Amino acid sequence: MGGIKTTSGRIRRRPANEDIAYWATLGVLLVAPTLLIAYKVLVNDYSLAKILPRREYSVTLAMSLDGHNGRARVKTFIPRSDEVQQITETRSSDVSNMQVRVESDQTNRVSIWTGGSVPDETTIEYSFDVLSTGRQYRIAPELQVPEHYSPSLASYLVGSEAVQVDSEEILATLSEIGADQGPILQRLQAIYELTSSFPIRPFKGTTDALTALRLGEASCNGKSRLFVALARAAGIPARLVGGLIMTSGSKRVTHQWVEAYVGGHWVPFGPTNDHFAEVPENYLVLYRGDESLFAHSSDINFDYRYRISTKMVPAPEARTAFGQFNIWALFERLQMPFGLLQTILMLPVGALIVVFFRNVIGMPTYGTFLPALIAAAAKGTGLGWGMLSVLLIIAAVSMARWLMQRLRLLHSPTLAILLTVVVVTMLLSSLAAERLGLGELARVSFYPIAVMAIAAERFYLSLAEKGIHDAIVNLAGTLIVVAACFVVMNSLALQILVSGFPEVLAYVLAANVYLGRWVGLRVFEYRRFRSLLRAEASE
DSSP, X not given: OOEEXXXXXXXXXXXXXXXXXXXXXXXXXXXXHHHHHHHHHHTSOOOGGGSSOEXXXXXXXXXXXXXXXXXXXEEEEEOOOOSSEEEXXXXXXXXXTEEEEEEEOSSOEEEEEEEXXXXXXXXXXXXXXXXXXXXXXXXXXXXXXXXXOOGGGGGGTSOOSSSOTTOHHHHHHHHHTTTTSSOHHHXXXXXXXXXXXSOBOOOXXXXXXXXXXXXXXXXXXXXXXXXXXXXXXXXXXXXXXXXXXXXXXXEOOOEEEEEEEETTXXXXXXXXXXXXXXXXXXXXXXXXXXXXXXXXOTTSOXXXXXXXXXXXXXXXXXGTTTGGGOHHHHHHHTTOOHHHHHHHHHHHHHHHHHHHIIIIIOXXXXXXXXXXXXXXXXXXXXXXXXXXXXXXXXXXXXXXXXXXXXXXXXXXXXXXXXXXXXXXXXXXXXXXXXXXXXXXXXXXXXXXXXHHXXXXXXXXXXXXXXXXXXXXXXHHHHHHHHHHHHHHHTOXXXXXXXXXXXXXXXXXXXXHHHHTTOOSOOHHXXXXXXXXXXXXXXX
C-alpha cells in the first residue's frame, strides 16, 4: 500500500491523500450499510427469519377415463387453504364435451366434471401450488375431557359402519390400555401407542376399526379408523383426514391420518408414520371425514396419478416484511418476474466472484462479466446442461469461423454470421434434446443469444491469437468460474437477503475496492515462482 512501481523501475510513493481517500471510501462502504441494516432491524423490526426460503410444491392430478362417447362424471376432493397450507395457482384443464364446477361446504371442497359424448382416452388435469407449514401441538397434561361439547361436534363422537365406537371389543380395548380414564393427554397417548405399534399391512380397499383391531395390523386407513373409534369411545371428538404425502415424482398412493379435538383445536395424529400431535411440512390435506377420494361413472376405465415437483420460493412474509424498501414487492407491483430481479441483484455478486478468481487465485477467464452472465443464463437449464450447451455452441462457432477464414470477410459481417450460427445451433440442440427426452438441454434456446455469441467469439479469438493450449486453458478457467458464480448467484437465501437489504451490495463494492489494490501473489503464482520464494526464504 506504500507505493507503486513506475516504468523506470523506481518506487513512487503513493500520495497520502490517495490513501486517505481509499480508506475513507472503504469505511463509508462498510459503515453506511451496516447502520442502515441496524436501523431496519432495530427500529423498523425487520426480520429475516420470517422470509427465509420456503419449499413450494407443485401438484398435478392427472385423471384418465374412457367415456365410450357417452355421459361421464368424475368427482374428487381438492385442497383448500387453512392455517397450515396455502393453495395457490389452481388450474383445471379444458376438456372437450365436459364442464367443471367446484362445490364447497364448511369442511371440504370438491371438483366435479360432467359431460356427454365423452370419448375414450380423455384426460383431465387439475393443478395447484402448495406452500405448507409443519406444525407441532402441545397438549396440557392437566387438560380433562369436557363433560359437554357443542352440537357441531356431535357427529365426531358417534360411531359408523367402519368406526364401531359402541363395539364391546372397542370398549374392552379402551379399558385394557387405560384410555377410559384420566386427562386427555394420557388417553391419547395410550390410544396412539396401541395403534402405532401395529405392523403396517398395505390392505386394498377399506379396513374398518374392528378388523384392524382383530388382525393387529393394518394400513393407514385401518389404523386411523381404530384411532378414531377409540378416541370417540374415550369421549374425545375425532375424525379422519385424507391427503397426500408430497414427495417429488409420480404416485397413486394417498394417505390417511387423524385429527382429535383438544382444547378448542383440531390436533393431528399420524399413527402410521409416528407423528404424535404434529403434522409434517409435506402433508397435504385433501379432505376431512370418512370419504372416498374419487367418485365416478361406472364402466369408464378410470385411472389417476399425482405428479409432484418442488422448488424453493420466497416466503409470503417477504411481500410485506420490508415495506417501502422491498425491491421484490416493487417488481411485483410492476408485474415483472421475480427471476429477473434475482438476475439483476446477483450480477454484481457474480462479478465479485470473477474478480476474486482472477485477481486472488489467478484463474484465467474470458473477461470479467462473461462468466457471471453465463452463470445467470444457466439458471434456466441447470449448470451441467448449461455448460454442455456452451461447449456445443463454441464448437459450432469455431468450425464456422474456420470455414469463413477463406472468404476474408470484414469483422462486423463475420460477427453477424456467427450470431446466425449460434441461433441455428441452439435451435438444433433443443430439437435433438426434445426428441431424446432431455428437457433441461431442450431449454438451451432460452439462453441469451448475445452472451453465447460473445463466449464463442472470445474462444475463437483466443484460439487464433494464442494457440489451442491457451484457448483451452482460458475456456477451462471460464467454466470453473461459471460454476462458482452459478452456486453463489442461485442461493435463494442470498437473493432474498439482498432483496430485503439492497444495501448489502455496498459490501460488494467494498470488496471490489479492496481487491482493486491487491498487490500480493496470486495463488497460481506461488507454484510459478516457488523457486524464487524458496531462495528468498533461505536468504
